[in-house]
Amino acid sequence: MDASTTGFKPQNRAAPLTALADLPFAAMVQGLLAMADIALLIDSGGVILDLALGFAEMAPLPVTAWPGRPWRDTVVADNRGKIDAMLAGDPEPARWRLVNHSLDDGELPIRYRLLPAGPGHWLAIGQDQRHLASQQQRLIAAQQAMERDTLQLRQAEARYRLLFAATSEAVLIVDPAEGTVLDANPAALRLIGSGGAVGLGLATLVHPDSRATVGRLLAQAVDQASPVRVRLPGGDNCLLSVATVQQDWGQVLLARLRVQPGDRQPAQRRLDDLLERMPDAFVLTDADLRILACNQAFIDLLHKPRGAVIRTPLNAHFGQPGMDVALLAAELAGDGRVQRFVTTVRRGGDAGECAVSVAAVSARDGAVMRHGFSLQAVSASVPPLRQTPRSVEQLTSLVGHMALKDIVRESTDLIERLCIEAALQQTGDNRASAAEMLGLSRQSLYAKLHRHHLGNLDHSDE
Structure with missing residues (x-):
């Protein structure tokens, strides 16, 4: 059989094989099996009429029982749509489709191309894809092994970081x-x-x-x-x-x-021991107000473990960190000391806030600046006399430590709080009269009391 008798041109693989329609099936697929592992002759109803195998490794497979069965019934359920699309669509230009045949012990992946084989018949030539599937499985296994190794490496690194930090x-x-x-x-x-x-x-x-x-x-x-x-x-x-x-x-x-x-010199050891045992909270910070050391009284005041305090910014523990820390930094930069600065500290757990009076001093240790803070709890029975910026000089001293919008916002909040405290004090804690004095509705006053944590709201006169 040559090209002059069949009209088949091997160099043009996209040409239709209608010239082979009068040949027996075995003769028609003889040349195609050179590029295919399996060939199926299918009628117009999608039923397999005959098949031919291209190499011996396909023989042990139960494919010889396919003739007489619908082609779509030999594949897995989610691939039957591909078979229907190939049989219903225009085969020109034909393209390859990968389907998985259902076997008793697994699946058989084959890539098919459908070609016309005469009136009412189709020729499906297929290529076995098991070697590709095996390679994909090896690739997936290698990727999973790499992921396991990466996870083990990250776990080892996490253990190293934990030990490194805890020692x-x-x-x-x-x-x-x-x-x-x-x-x-x-x-x-x-x-x-x-x-x-x-x-x-x-x-x-x-x-x-x-x-x-x-x-x-x-x-x-x-x-x-x-x-x-x-x-x-x-x-x-x-x-x-x-x-x-x-x-x-x-x-x-x-x-x-x-x-x-x-x-350590004996005097230095005695001083360290004295600071640790003193009843007032003491904190030592660097030039950026980051805590370097503190005594047990400060730990007890915050209700936090020492490890959660060291190396943290001091303002992380203040009730109003922006304004308070800016004022402290401004006064330390100017005078090198602060006395009776009343503020609040945030305590851990459900302890809430605690009013404290702060004294601070700055000193140089060689070329390094250090700040020391002493904090003393203010009794709840004594109304705190908050150190507030009452002059233009005190407000302007915040420039360079806070943005203008932050100075204006926090100054407004502080003035609002002071006005509410003054109104409550003048009216004997009568909130209805205080609201009228401030020109607020009672609901607005209660909202501001909640915001500033003022008054005993559990026993309000609503």
């Missing part, structure tokens, strides 16, 4: 080439009194007198140099040890700082 020993991860800090745990930040150490040189985190010692230690780190005594910016002496740690992506230096109990 009481001051630990820093240092780049051996640059000498810069890659990571530092909270214990290290508390010890060196720095708001952030990442990206800074390790030598810059100690006292200037000890920087040359740190430089020499980093240069000898690969030789497991012995610990050296260095001085911290706050004046404490400690032992600094550096060790090389091998990572998958290179080497890092593990730097550890250990304060020796005998390094």
